[in-house]
Amino acid sequence: MPKFLLLFLYLIISLSAISGGNDMVIAVNNSITETRMSRNFARQLFGMKARQWPDGSAIKVFVLPDKAPQHDSFVKEILEIFPYSLRAAWDRQVYSGTGQAPSEASSIEDMKAKLASTSGAIGYLPKEKIDGAKIHMVEVY
Amino acid sequence: MMRLLIAYLGLLFSTICSAPAWALDFNDGAIQIHGFMSQGMVNTSGNNFLGKTNDSISYDFREIAVNASYRALPQLLFAGQVISHTAGESDNGDPNIDYAFMDWTALSGEWGRAGVRLGRLKNAYGLYNSTRDVTFTRPSILLPQSIYFERTRKLSVSSDGINLYADYINDWGTLSAEVALGYPLNDKASDVALLGNNIRGSFEPAFTQLYQVKYESPTGRYVFATTVVNLKEDYKPAADRDLNAGSFYFAPVILSAQYNAENWTLTGEYAFRPSSLKGFGPFLPDTSKDGESYYLQGTYRVLPKLEMLVRYDAEFNDRNDRNGNAYAAAKKGNLNFTQYTKDWTLGLRYDVTPAVMLRAEYHNIEGTAILPTLDNPLGISSYDKNWDMWLLLASYRF
Numbered sequence: 001m002p003k004f005l006l007l008f009l010y011l012i013i014s015l016s017a018i019s020g021g022n023d024m025v026i027a028v029n030n031s032i033t034e035t036r037m038s039r040n041f042a043r044q045l046f047g048m049k050a051r052q053w054p055d056g057s058a059i060k061v062f063v064l065p066d067k068a069p070q071h072d073s074f075v076k077e078i079l080e081i082f083p084y085s086l087r088a089a090w091d092r093q094v095y096s097g098t099g100q101a102p103s104e105a106s107s108i109e110d111m112k113a114k115l116a117s118t119s120g121a122i123g124y125l126p127k128e129k130i131d132g133a134k135i136h137m138v139e140v141y
Numbered sequence: 142m143m144r145l146l147i148a149y150l151g152l153l154f155s156t157i158c159s160a161p162a163w164a165l166d167f168n169d170g171a172i173q174i175h176g177f178m179s180q181g182m183v184n185t186s187g188n189n190f191l192g193k194t195n196d197s198i199s200y201d202f203r204e205i206a207v208n209a210s211y212r213a214l215p216q217l218l219f220a221g222q223v224i225s226h227t228a229g230e231s232d233n234g235d236p237n238i239d240y241a242f243m244d245w246t247a248l249s250g251e252w253g254r255a256g257v258r259l260g261r262l263k264n265a266y267g268l269y270n271s272t273r274d275v276t277f278t279r280p281s282i283l284l285p286q287s288i289y290f291e292r293t294r295k296l297s298v299s300s301d302g303i304n305l306y307a308d309y310i311n312d313w314g315t316l317s318a319e320v321a322l323g324y325p326l327n328d329k330a331s332d333v334a335l336l337g338n339n340i341r342g343s344f345e346p347a348f349t350q351l352y353q354v355k356y357e358s359p360t361g362r363y364v365f366a367t368t369v370v371n372l373k374e375d376y377k378p379a380a381d382r383d384l385n386a387g388s389f390y391f392a393p394v395i396l397s398a399q400y401n402a403e404n405w406t407l408t409g410e411y412a413f414r415p416s417s418l419k420g421f422g423p424f425l426p427d428t429s430k431d432g433e434s435y436y437l438q439g440t441y442r443v444l445p446k447l448e449m450l451v452r453y454d455a456e457f458n459d460r461n462d463r464n465g466n467a468y469a470a471a472k473k474g475n476l477n478f479t480q481y482t483k484d485w486t487l488g489l490r491y492d493v494t495p496a497v498m499l500r501a502e503y504h505n506i507e508g509t510a511i512l513p514t515l516d517n518p519l520g521i522s523s524y525d526k527n528w529d530m531w532l533l534l535a536s537y538r539f
Contacts, residue, residue, distance in 0.1 A: 038251065040311075040359065044251075051216065051246060054250070057215070060169065082360075095177070095275040096265070097208065097242065097263070100173050101175070
């Protein structure tokens with residue numbers, strides 16, 4: 001019985017470790033001072049509608065490709081919208097001229113490099129990839 | 142020769158499919174270039190729609206466009222698109238400027254934004270019109286014809302003028318308002334839709350206003366919109382013995398609603414369309430009627446790449462004479478079924494890659510009110526009351 005219990009505990013811990021590894025959070029370049037932001041403002045930012053940070057500087061949005069599982073979980077869990085709705089909003093703006101598309105990062109590592117090197121940049125990363133040196137996390141409320 | 146062509150097309154298609162969805166970004170994404178192209182095939186069991194389709198296949202349904210945008214400042218955007226739209230006899234595909242404007246977001250913040258656009262602008266009526274030519278943003282190969290007419294497409298696409306817009310964002314959602322003032326574009330196909338194939342002069346669009354108010358719930362589940370348009374066109378008679386210089390008035394009100402779930406979307410739109418022709422002289426007495434349109438549409442995403450559509454779409458030229466019987470009784474030769482269209486549509490969308498899409502669609506149609514006049518030069522004596530339409534379409538974007 002204790003053996004089963006141990007196995008069960010081990011499974012739970014390893015499973016939560018896996019899901020913990022996929023927990024995406026909003027990450028910004030350190031040129032931005034914000035550490036908290038409303039979910040509504042985050043939706044505006046990633047929907048490419050908000051174009052300026054409160055200090056007036058330009059917002060640069062980075063996303064992973066639509067098919068990346070991390071993109072899917074970020075959009076559903078942090079923005080709490082459907083990925084297809086976000087894509088539709090970008091397309092409507094790009095093809096009617098009323099807005100632009102976000103820049104695409106090819107991988108998590110690429111995203112990290114771009115967020116670190118671009119002033120005003122916002123994107124998302126697994127929590128443990130954020131070291132605070134050039135990028136910090138923004139909490140959504 | 143045929144086999145070579147097929148092999149070539151197959152190779153081209155597989156190359157496009159394997160290519161990543163690329164877009165051109167310069168200057169850190171401040172300059173972006175995007176575009177799309179699509180090729181359709183249309184076949185009908187009666188009447189012609191987008192080319193010679195009656196018992197034959199028309200390939201004259203093509204859309205090619207390239208756009209560029211430049212964000213000069215966070216609050217200043219320049220954007221333009223050139224489009225070639227081929228649609229049967231109505232549009233020969235000559236490239237033209239679809240939109241070209243500057244967009245100045247005068248105010249912005251966490252509360253939303255407000256600004257002004259100046260130049261040639263897309264007419265944002267209903268849920269789909271601002272990107273009606275982009276197959277990726279449409280629910281189906283053909284938009285519901287009761288509201289997004291092909292037969293008067295040019296008149297509804299874009300206008301030269303000014304657009305004031307504001308978005309207000311709150312915990313309960315986003316409220317957007319837009320006022321567009323300007324002069325719509327026009328072409329022969331829209332002219333003959335108003336006065337028939339024997340038209341001698343031409344119409345010139347006058348000052349037109351468009352107002353839209355839109356609500357979107359915070360997660361985008363619910364979308365509601367109301368659009369009001371006030372359009373006028375002035376007739377320029379041909380010099381010799383033509384109609385008088387009358388005007389065409391069109392003032393539709395469009396109500397739109399959409400519900401978005403994870404795997405399905407339900408959309409409905411209703412339009413009340415009063416229109417009148419006035420001042421054309423004794424050969425064309427003043428007339429006015431209230432048209433009515435609506436559709437209900439469901440899309441279901443069976444798989445992330447595969448979407449099904451079912452829609453019922455109805456259009457009545459005169460809401461007080463829905464079956465057209467009074468019209469038919471008024472004059473010998475008038476046919477009642479030319480005064481309405483009822484269209485059941487089934488569609489399938491397959492996204493091969495994010496950049497490549499294939500579509501198939503079937504329409505079962507009663508009535509001919511949506512027919513493009515130029516595609517059917519023999520006139521109403523040649524019209525079929527009941528007809529089917531099959532469409533296939535391949536589309537690529539970047």
